[in-house]
Amino acid sequence: MFFIGGAAAVMMRLHLIEPAGALVQPETYNKLFTMHGVVMVFFFLIPSIPATLGNFLVPMMIGARDLAFPRLNLLSWYVYITGAAFTLYALISGGVDTGWTFYTPLSSHYLNTHVITTALGVFITGFSSILTGLNFIVTIHKMRAPGMTWKRMPLFLWSIYAASVIFVLATPVLAIALFLVGLERIFHVGIFDPAIGGDPVLFQHLFWFYSHPAVYIMILPGMGVVSELVTCFSKKKPFGYIFIAYSSLAIAVFSFLVWGHHLFVSSQSVYAGFISSALSFALAIPSAIKVFNWTATLYKGSISYQAPMLYALGFIGLFTMGGLTGLFLASLATGVHLHDTYFVIAHFHYIMVGGAVMAYLGGIHFWWPKITGRLYHDGWARFAALVIFVGFNLTFFPQYMLGYLGMPRRYAVYPAEFQVLDVMSSAGASHTRRRLLDSIRLSSLVHPLWTRSRIESLERERPGMGDAIAASHR
Amino acid sequence: MALEITGIAIPSLICIFLFLWGASLFFAAAQSPQGAMAIFVVGKQWMWHLQHPEGPREINQLHIPVDVPVRLTMTSEDVIHDFFVPAFRMKMDVVPGRYTSEWFEATKPGSYHLFCAQYCGTLHSGMTGTIEVMSLTGYAQWLRENSTAESMAQMGLQLFSRLGCDTCHLSDGTGAGPALQGRFGKQVTLRDGQNRVMDGAYVRQSILDPASLPLPNYRPVMPTFRGQVSEEHILQLIAYIKSLASGERTQAP
Amino acid sequence: MNEENPSVETYIVVFVALLILAALTTGIAYINLGTLNTVVALAIAAVKMSLVGLFFMHLWYSRGLTRIVVLAGFFWLALMVLFTLADVFSRSWIKPPGP
Secondary structure, X not given: OHHHHHHHHHHHHHHOOOOOOOOOOHHHHHHHHHHHHHHHHHHHHHHHHHHHHHHHHHHHHHOOOOOOOHHHHHHHHHHHHHXXXXXXXXXXXXXXXXXXXXXXXXXXXXXXXXHHHHHHHHHHHHHHHHHHHHHHHHHHHHOOOOOOOHHHOOXXXXXXXXXXXXXXXXXXXXXXXXXXXXXXXXXXOOOOOHHHOOOHHHHHHHHHHHHHHHHHHHHHHHHHHHHHHHHHHOOXXXXXXXXXXXXXXXXXXXXXXXXXXXXXXXXXXXXHHHHHHHHHHHHHHHHHHHHHHHHHHHOOOOOOOOHHHHHHHHHHHHHHHHHHHHHHHHOHHHHHXXXXXXXXXXXXXXXXXXXXXXXXXXXXXXXXXXXXXXXXXXXXXXXXXXXXXXXXXXXXXXXXHHHHHOOEOOOOOOOHHHHHXXXXXXXXXXXXXXXXXXXXXXXXXXOOOOOHHHHHHHHHHXXXXXXXXXXXXX | OHHHHHHHHHHHHHHHHXXXXXXXXXXXXXXXXXXXXXXXXXXXXXXXXXXXXXXXXXXXXXXXXXOOEEEEEEEEOOOOEEEEEHHHOEEEEEOEOOXXXXXXXXXXXXXXXXXXXXXXXXXXXXXXXXXXXXXXXXXXXXXXXXXXXXXXXXXXXXXXXXXXXXXXXXXXXXXXXXXXXXXXXXXXXXXXXOEXXXXXXXXXXXXXXXXXXXXXOOOOOOOXXXXXXXXXXXXXXXXXXXXHHOOOOOOOO | OXXXXXXXXXXXXXXXXHHHHHHHHHHHHOOOOOOHHHHHXXXXXXXXXHHHHHHXXXXXXXXXXXXXXXHHHHHHHHHHHHHHHHHHHHOOOOOOOOO
């Protein structure tokens, strides 16, 4: 799924080399960005870390044999495949052009593309998320090994736990919102379309009640991974363990209260905007706590720059940039100007790609030997990490400037004055994409033909891996 | 410890400052100054219809004078659009079924981009235009050159009789519907005791869904005009009904 | 698990109660109570929901963590409704002069 979403992204960037659009019709462009959004958000970012690293590490880290409900876990995988199949069908049979946000009444009344199929795919995949979240919560509550108290749990578990809480509490709301869109499309029940008595802004409330917490579903596990990596490679205890742990929970709780900042210009009440802005600033506190504590962990540590650590350091830098630009969006006056521009795109790609994907790659590299028993080629992996970092910045940094200058998002054609920055961004994108593929192929999938003996030396090198994982493994 | 406290306090103070600064500007932007020049906007897949109260209509282009606060009253014929002028740092969704507004005061003559910032379908990226900011004299001249025979209120008056509104809403109050003279901006008490102010939104609702606003002393006989009037028509009808309230007499030209 | 299972009779009684309440909702829909319409309908729905939760979902017999989890769910639902309504009700506080 990641490759499909990625391909759509590259197509879009190539298309935007020319102001008038170089490659495709606006309609196709709209389908591309919708597919990119839907696939990346619902089928890659949300399940990536929980489904791979989570399912593998959660039982190991708490010393359990498996998750609490192994069969439920398998079911959630099948459910995911079913949902993905629906979405892929929509893609193959003509695509959908609502944007991943499915805003009404555009999605519920005005488009003739495969809205229902896509929404159904996302709806079904939502169940997979809920089941996984439920599984993690129960496992962490009930199946910790004797002596594995809450305060001794690896930080990754705290973040997975926080993300699971969001999974369980938020996903049903998205499911219902999409279900209502379907209901309105098929049976013309007036819920969101004002022409038949609905309220279009209600959909935005319901959608963002899920989708704002959802970005924390994506980033929280990434934060957990980075907490582990930083601790391991600076060979120190995590600085302020309890703060990192509780800040995960604080993020989970606060994330439900700030969705109003997606609605600053939606004709929402200015007072509601005021409150969500204040709460969004408050949400910066737990995120900042994490960054401060990672930095403090690094401080005076004996740092070894192996590939996973490079990803982790990249994460910290990019996440900080993404987070700080978030303050501009959370602030009401600047938020109005930057809303729905490329600034927003750059902001959430810094968090999602610079954050979640970097953490995912770092985590995969870090635990790759644990999962497969083989080691990747460290030189290639370091090279890939650096190249991704450079390419990523080249892609998305110009987009901050584009957004500030006022280029709106989801534009297939744009005024000529934005071309220079757009070309820079496109060059970065194709570069990143190729390197990203390289990194995955070369470092992880093709090259890990190293012997088991390397693993043992590895565990000597990396004390962090020794802790709970090794204990459970023995 | 002292280091940590400073480390926490300084960013917090900066945050609080940014928040309050942003919020105060936001509230200022939400309330248009008295006497702002009114412009009416209807978003439609995929173009902007704009109308000056004096009558001239424009598509994807808006001529305004410099140094005069301009207030846009906006609504949409179909999906959600967003009226975004990057140079003025202004953006507001244009939502079907309700009126939203934004205001700005251009400080430099010139030509500025107008974008639709809320994804609205296939030709979303084609839903752009320009704001032409002109000097005061230039604008007065433009208005003369583009003047229409009728103002918005006069167009409303014509609609009022063409749609047959005037057969029931007689000015002496003896018709099947209430007289509309002097009512705009006043309070209306509905049959269930609810109080509403008769503003643009109220007029719009009573045109499109009269059954939802039953009045005491009147039988609910008014049919809906949904499908017969466009959003632009409704804005003109509102302009007419508003002109009835202020006492000025709108006459057919 | 410190749960005792409810008897079959309990299930039947609850089921009948739900049916009666459903009939009540339908019946009341024919009587116009003005603003009370929605209130009554929602109240009946709340009672039905509690019955299902307490007996069919065994909450009556559960303790501790299970209850906390359920209450958390309701708490979050309340948050969602509260914040959405906060927007709806405060929209008219700043009223720009109408069109």
